[in-house]
Amino acid sequence: xxxxxxxxxxxxxxxxxxPFLLVDKVLELEPGKSIKAVKNVTMNEQFFVGHFPxxxxxxxxxxxxxxxxxxxxxxxxxxxxxxxSGTLYFFAGIDNxxxxxxxxxxxxxxLCVEIVTQKRGxxxxxxxxxxxDELAAEADLLCAERQVSKLA
Numbered sequence: 001x002x003x004x005x006x007x008x009x010x011x012x013x014x015x016x017x018x019p020f021l022l023v024d025k026v027l028e029l030e031p032g033k034s035i036k037a038v039k040n041v042t043m044n045e046q047f048f049v050g051h052f053p054x055x056x057x058x059x060x061x062x063x064x065x066x067x068x069x070x071x072x073x074x075x076x077x078x079x080x081x082x083x084x085s086g087t088l089y090f091f092a093g094i095d096n097x098x099x100x101x102x103x104x105x106x107x108x109x110x111l112c113v114e115i116v117t118q119k120r121g122x123x124x125x126x127x128x129x130x131x132x133d134e135l136a137a138e139a140d141l142l143c144a145e146r147q148v149s150k151l152a
Contacts, residue, residue: 003029003077013076014069015083019046022066023073023111034114035074039066043105058103063137064094067127070111071141075123078115079145086147092122093142101136103129109136121145 005013005026014021028036041058048056072089081087103109109129116124125141 001030003031005029005073010073012082012084013073015088016069020065021069022062023069026070026073027110029074029077031074031078031080032115032118034112035070035077037070037073037111037113039109039111041103041105041107041109045105048105056105058107058109060097060099060137063099063103063109063129064097064127064139064141066109067111067113067129067137067139068141068143071113071123071125071127071143074113074115074125075118075143075145078118086149087145088148089123089143089145091141092144095140095142097137097139099137101131101134103131103136107131113141116140 007024010023022039023037024040025038047059051059075089111129113125113127116126121144123143127141128138129136
């Protein structure tokens, strides 16, 4: 069963907010398996102000972060939890990160993440970001589930 999600639904599953929310829409999500999501890259992004302002290009670390956020939505949906459940998913590792194409204002970044393994609160994900049919970036992500309390 494939699930789609709009931004209002995504906000229930990700704790991130503007300007750090990097997933705009979920096109396909199969809990326990994979997610295909979208980040629309616009010239209005705050990072373009200081990241090569004469030649705006999305920072690679933010492409990886967008993939991690897509993995977070997948993890939350797989575990049937929401962002306000006291659970967060943190990076535990990033391996084999490669950048193949620049991501520019006006591009639509398609985020494809598959679960490789998920055991005892640790998830390993194969993640790829595309612009159209072109691979922009890829990485193997490791995320750890942690219970947290809200800071006052």
